[in-house]
Amino acid sequence: MDQRQGRCDLHTHSQASDGMQPPADNVKLAKQKGLSAVALTDHDTVAGVAEAQQAGKEYDIDVVAGVEISTRAGGKDIHVLGYYVNTEDEQFLQRLRGLREARDERNHLIIGKLQELGLDISWQEVLDELGRPLEPDESIGRPHMADVLVKKGYAVDMRDAFDRYLAEGKPGFVSVPRVAPEDACEWIRAAGGAAVIAHPGLYNDDELVRRIIEDSRPDGIEVFHSDHGPEAERRYGELAKEYDLIETGGSDYHGKRQGVVFHGDLGSKTVTVDVLERLKAAASQQKGE
Template sequence: MDQHQGRCDLHTHSQASDGMQPPADNVKLAKQRGLAAVALTDHDTVAGVAEAKQAGKEYGIDVIAGVEISTRAGGKDIHVLGYYVNTEDELFLQRLRGLREAREERNHLIIGKLQQLGLDISWQEVLDGLGRPLAPDESIGRPHMADVLVKKGYATDMRDAFNRYLAEGKPGFVSVPRVTPKDACEWIRAAGGAAVIAHPGLYNDDELVRRIITESLPDGIEVFHSDHGPEEERRYAEMAKAYNLIVTGGSDYHGERQGVVFHGDLGSKTVPFDVLERLQAAAHSKR
């Protein structure tokens, strides 16, 4: 198969944030699934990109340097994906560091809320659940806390932990001040990358998504995602066309916890290779 005719999963997470596997394992799995390319898009960090890139050379697969930035708009947490970012841009790394500090503050507040609910959970248990020391520039997220809740019997699985305690509107949810989607798009562009609105269907507010597009001027929108059904795919493909945005997609793979793959299995949602060429062209035009 000509690599440039292959498929690409543009949304995966590793141990550098809240995924279960080392970055190299994501790349190896992408190769096993017959993909031509994979993007590593960890939350508020690019700490795993160098390892993923090295694995890409080993397995003969394209690895895209990515990131997923946490933002806030319209009273909701909104995620913005960045592709082809310069992972050595000092200003960009400094900005991501600030986001991770806000994330850590939020994490401690979540633990406090869970304890107030009578749940026996501590921050040390969350760290111990990693099974390894937390490396510099890695970030911890809600899936790590969900993992402990399941192990201690407070939830049946990851999704149940979110539905009971950790999802927006649930008793353990905490929101801290975050940057706007517009900020994130500008940061990504300043770091030489292309900006994409992640999983718009999860926000349940298409009017807000349109407003974000108008204000933030992203390069693309994630039409294909593990939590999007056919109707969402149709709707966001139309939105992409209306706003002249690149149509992207990916599994949002986090690995397997308690036998359940969260959100979707690597390679289960993909886009053609020419999407990479469009993203790269958009990224280069910002440099």
């Protein structure tokens, strides 16, 4: 038996947001990696979940309906993961549409700032770089802009594009009004799901993370992530125990850009199936089951 049998990667992205592969390909890869389950957690959209779940039936692997919601707190972008959400809940879908509209506004503002910096880049080029029509309810993000910046020689690779222009505090960064983490957690619960604070180590502010937990009452926190080292895993594991939170984890797989896998390869960060059972139980409480 593969040593990863019974393991789950609970954080992956597809072309429905800023991943490089169709949703079904993530599921196929998870099966090839010997995983028992994989979650599709695209940014502010559940557009790829149906395809992923159909592939789950084909490959005999459990596919968790997920989402990653963009929020703002303490002057930082904070992401909240939702698991086992009802992807047909119209109120939830409407709320996600509002987030994508804010994202679209931000994207055009970023392009404007990059042009002001003297960079020859247009929104049409970002769309063209997709190599396919943008499907309804899909989400465009900064990695798509980074692809164009690399192609045109303004950056060496995606990491360099973020470090030079797109990351928080850099000249091309734009922040638009976003919902608070507590709102995202409430939305996820209202849609019958379990809410989890994503990759807390990326925020570089553990006191802020603690306040978010106290204000938002999430069901879990992402302890295991491709950008968390052993020390971060220890800290957030202790925080999870302190607040009685489910310890989740995932690779944050986006596929390969310019030959580099971001954030980590699918299956490189996993949790056991009992974590899924705890998330299911938390979601079931929201559904009143």
